[in-house]
Every structure is written in structure tokens, then in C-alpha cells.
Amino acid sequence: MTPHKVNRHDTIGVMPNQPKTPMKxxxxxxxxxxxxxxxxxxxxxxxxxxxxxxxxxxxxS
Structure with a gap:
């Protein structure tokens, strides 16, 4: 599986844990x-x- 590229205000790079933890x-x-x-x-x-x-x-709590 190929890691997904992201490009947001605070992060630019590869997210190797995708799709284990879905974005919200x-x-x-x-x-x-x-x-x-x-x-x-x-x-x-x-x-x-x-x-x-x-x-x-x-x-x-």
C-alpha cells in the first residue's frame, strides 16, 4: 500500500499510518x-x- 500525501496548513509530507486512522x-x-x-x-x-x-x-472522566 502506498502512503498518502497530505498538504495542510500545519503538515506537508507523507502519512505512513494511512488508512489505519481515518481523518476527521x-x-x-x-x-x-x-x-x-x-x-x-x-x-x-x-x-x-x-x-x-x-x-x-x-x-x-
Missing amino acids: SFRISEDLYRSALSKAKSEGKSLTDVVREALEHYIS
């Missing part, structure tokens, strides 16, 4: 998006990692 979308303000992306990068994380962790915490 949601609306978010630009200010919140930029702040979250900046903080995630400063922590060495992707925004996907941050959202996944937050959702895991949300459903487990």
Missing part, C-alpha cells in the same frame, strides 16, 4: 488553533497528539 474534521477558531499548534510544537508534539490525548481524557 471539526471547526475551531483560528486563534485557538494557532495557540494550540504553537504550544504543541514547543512540547515536541503534533496537534493530533494533543487532540487525541484531550479526547481520551474527556471520555475517561
Whole structure:
């Protein structure tokens, strides 16, 4: 299986895990998006990692 190419605001490259984890979308303000992306990068994380962790915490509480 050939990896899919992506080209979004925060990611340009190959996503080798496709199609194991399907893409989802949601609306978010630009200010919140930029702040979250900046903080995630400063922590060495992707925004996907941050959202996944937050959702895991949300459903487990």
C-alpha cells in the first residue's frame, strides 16, 4: 500500500499510518488553533497528539 500525501496548513509530507486512522474534521477558531499548534510544537508534539490525548481524557472522566 502506498502512503498518502497530505498538504495542510500545519503538515506537508507523507502519512505512513494511512488508512489505519481515518481523518476527521471539526471547526475551531483560528486563534485557538494557532495557540494550540504553537504550544504543541514547543512540547515536541503534533496537534493530533494533543487532540487525541484531550479526547481520551474527556471520555475517561
